[in-house]
Amino acid sequence: MLTKTPLDPAASTAVGPLPAGHPPVKAKKIGVLLVNLGTPDGTDYWPMRRYLREFLSDRRVIEWPRIAWYPILYGIVLNTRPKKSGHAYEQIWNKERNESPLRTFTRAQGKKLAERMAGDAAVVVDWAMRYGKPSIAERMEALRAEGCERILCFPLYPQYSASTTATVNDKFFEHLQSLRWMPAARTVPAYHDEPVYIEALARSIETHLASLDFEPEHVIASYHGIPQSYFRNGDPYHCHCQKTSRLLDERLGWPKGRLMTTFQSRFGPEEWLQPYTDKTVEALAKKGVKRIAVLNPGFVSDCLETLEEIAGEVGEIFHEHGGEKFAHIPCLNDSDNGMDVIEHMVRRELRGWLD
DSSP states (O other): OOEEOOOOGGGSSOSSOOOTTOOOOOOOEEEEEEEEEEEOSOSSHHHHHHHHHHHHTOTTTOOSOHHHHHHHIIIIIHHHHHHHHHHHHHHHOBTTTTBOHHHHHHHHHHHHHHHHTTTOTTEEEEEEEEEESSBHHHHHHHHHHTTEEEEEEEEOOSSOOIIIIIHHHHHHHHHHHTOSSOOEEEEOOOOTTOHHHHHHHHHHHHHHHHTSSSOOSEEEEEEEOOBHHHHHTTOOHHHHHHHHHHHHHHHHTOOTTSEEEEEEOOOSSSOBSSSBHHHHHHHHHHTTOOEEEEEOTTOSSOOIIIIIIIIIIIHHHHHHTTOOEEEEOOOOTTSHHHHHHHHHHHHHHTTTTOO
16 A cells, blocks of 8 residues: 655664664655545445445535435435445446556556655655545554654645545544644645646647547536535635636637536535536537537546546437537546646645755
């Protein structure tokens, strides 16, 4: 699980002289913890139920009063949704590793970041999930066991939302609160408008479109949605998504209207950010648009929402209503472009600790 960069043998004990008979002490290290949303351990009912219970019990995710939400969660959702969600996960499950693609890609990102940071002997890289395993607390303890007296937590969300970035930070600091000897701590902020991120997205789009046997009439940037009420209460997520799309559009230099912004994955009876991805794709097909491509700029790694919902369900919607050519542009994942973004953000946020 833990990925260490190579260490100087001389640095494997404490810096400076120790009193005679003092037990060996690991050198002062700096931990980097990559954290993504989460994943169930399996597609059967009980693993899915455990995962959904943890996820949907988070007050940052569902902001309804508990007295109103818990009867719905425990009386309806956790009795019906595990089977449906398990079937969806089964469609994209990494059978070779017996895990979700999100876990596969996040592990690969941790490994490749460790390789890129190998010149900084003090850095130890690890990864965790906000919901499910490996947990944030578990991997923070692993970093501390390696001698990390400073830890940088990196929520892998380009656009900030209380329901994603903030809940990772909540869990990170919650574990710090339980410690007598706390490491120094930092978190990585949103990077929705960072030039390295916009460039990585643009290159990924250009490379993928060049490989297709058709030219899309529209390219849709589909972001995970949030309820409108969250936005009205001050969540900057919608603004961050719009800025990412604007900067990406400027970088690509396409005709106005070719790149479109939509929101997906709505849940429950509330109104969510619009326009909705599925409704937009359906409307385009009905208007006679025959060729489209969809990407997911808000997702660092391909997962259920990109592979099953977009590449699968949304693609079917487009074809059912008259569309002919549909392509899903993969997330940055552990590609060179994607790792350039992660490394850039980590090195920037480690300034002062590494200098």
